[in-house]
Amino acid sequence: MHVARSINALGGTGASDVFQLLRDGVPKSRTELAALTGMARSTVNDRLSALTELGLIGPAADGVSTGGRPPRRVALLPDARLALAVDLGASHVRLAVVNLLNAQLSAHEESLDIAAGPEPVLARVMELADELLAGLGRDRQDIMAVGIGLPGPVHFDSGRPSRPPIMPGWDGFDVPGWFHQHVRVPVLVDNDVNIMALGEHSRLSRPVEHFLFVKVATGIGAGIISGGRLQRGAQGIAGDIGHVRVRSGDGVFCHCGNEGCLEAVASGSRLAEQLRRAGHRDISGGRDVVRLVDAGDLDAIRAVRQAGRDLGEVLAASISFLNPEVIAVGGRMAGAGEHLLAGVREVVYQRAMPLATQRLDIHTAAQTRDAGLLGASLLALHHALSPAGIDALADASSA
Template sequence: MHVARSTNALGGTGASDLFQLLRDGVPKSRTELAALTGLARSTVNDRLSALAQLGLIGPATAGASTGGRPPRRVALLPDARLALAVDLGASHVRLAVVNLLNAQLNTYEEPLDIASGPEAVLTQVMRRADELLVELSRSREDVMAVGIGLPGPVHFETGRPARPPIMPGWDGFDVPGWFHQHLAAPVLVDNDVNLMALGEHSRLARPVEHFLFVKVATGIGAGIISGGRLQRGAQGIAGDIGHVRVRSGDGVYCHCGNEGCLEAVASGSRLADRLRRAGRQDVIGGRDVVSLVDSGDLEAIRAVRQAGRDLGEVLAASISFLNPEVIAVGGRMAGAGEHLLAGVREVVYQRAMPLATQRLDIHTATQSRNAGLLGASLLALHHALSPEGIDALAEAKPAETTPAETTPA
């Protein structure tokens, strides 16, 4: 989603760009900001006053003095505004209300059937979001942006799902338009695995520019970060590895209509089907498969290990194209842990070039359950707090006179 730049109360790219230096929440003085920007202190003060009028910054505790009057410092007010993060899966919804430093203030999770259609699902999401806000004594007016992940392809520029195979009734639905009927905030919609990739990437132990996040659950997909940037592709389906053909899928038809898709043989639901045919009648979905693996059921372990091999077949080819440093495997089936990863590594190290795998780290995602919410809130805040987002906020709210006691000096 792009926002056109224009002249406004913040002076176009003036105060909104200055604000980027305060986004980390670390207090800074006028002198520090002037040195960092090369601007005159009077200009810095004018732009800080404009940001204070928007309620985004305020005085911080006094800084250390080097002689004379201690410097007065300003900082981002983390709870001045909020963002709403929504992680929608095939059978669940997770929500979080976060502050401007991406700290989760309130969260909620419940079962949900994505196939019940956009109107029913989004109405439920909005109702739960209102409840979270009320518990914080806040309202919709405090929401600065919304980030939403959907379990299917999404045209990111429009926020509309594009022929999602497990989401009947969602194709082309104007998700941002629906939310704009209820709150006046930018709404950014992306594929759920893309957002999981963003969330997991933000919590890696070291900086990584080339990263692959793989979700194995009801569906299978990947989020690609290359050169430090999320790659969505021309139509928003980059990373749709669940519909790549694998050898063990011969004669097996996928819900997309094609034969032999990875998702048709290695997803949690298909593994559950296989185990039911083997006599495990109480296995309903991926969670039950993982429980059997945890209990040491040999049939379940063999099924998961083969799913790992099938996934490894696709990842070996992906590694040749993308050359990632780290591959993190998340989603419900990642709960099977090393049994799934052992199958992946077996095939990857056999088929991928040694140069591509000698330093490759393949591990279970550390943020598997929370990654989607982290990514959704990162997406929302990145947009809302960007220079374009701050400029748009200023246009939407005419500047008011700032009380003397809150004007940053």
């Protein structure tokens, strides 16, 4: 995963270099840690003392002795600190509190209109977070980091949304700064497709270094993992495939002001609009389109299949640039399953080079609901438990 800030593992207290070997939760003896780090036992003991004072590690069950006294082992205390994961969509919010091993301890979901503006929305998020923490017998002091996904472009370095089309009032809003008024911890903000890509990638059945996650819902976007790292691009909008022009979009104008965008012809809202014009008056969005597809409605199936072809046209070009091993299609419209994927595969296999598609796996995302939460928690924990994060925590506790 991409490191949230540039780090220097040699800075600060130095406790972080030992901690990285304990992040997996597996107990280790001081002798093992000394061998793995190349440090003297006395230096390892100093590092462990610092981590113990932070409350991050503690004694584990005695190890197996090879003669004499059993070795004393130490391990990560998973519930010593917590992380808050937040997945905000156009009309919903999902929250979860996780421990240091990314085990979900408590979660909540409810409807929430992102267009209500940043302060009302974030105030509700904080209120829900307090409720989750209280249910666990914990409070804000136990939070080590916050990870947030937003449904629009985000400057990752600043955590500020950048002209998000469905988020009025959010442009340039200092999301981390708002949270820092309530909880003094690192706050990592990214767009929702990137965090979904992180979540889905973490649960693939095999290690994959080159991965493309595509979300097809009210909007269309992609999260790119190349060389094992999330690629955000210079301004944080890498993967904005929804505004690539497609042939079937001639004469169709997008909300961005351009003509022929993929999102203008293949998003869930546009498919719903097409079906309403065809006489399906009870269609309001992508969820209803999927319902019609499941019921075998031929108009809906044809519309979804064409949306898959349009998406496939853009993905064929993306494959030539990125050469992914796996493409996972998620978002609300992924519920249309093989009807959508059939259109994608039809064009991809026709247009992309055979070598690029020979072993290409295109499938529906497995983490259909929890990918965003999982990615947000990974984002938070990756930063909080990085060498820089541990050193910053140690420095703050000794200040």
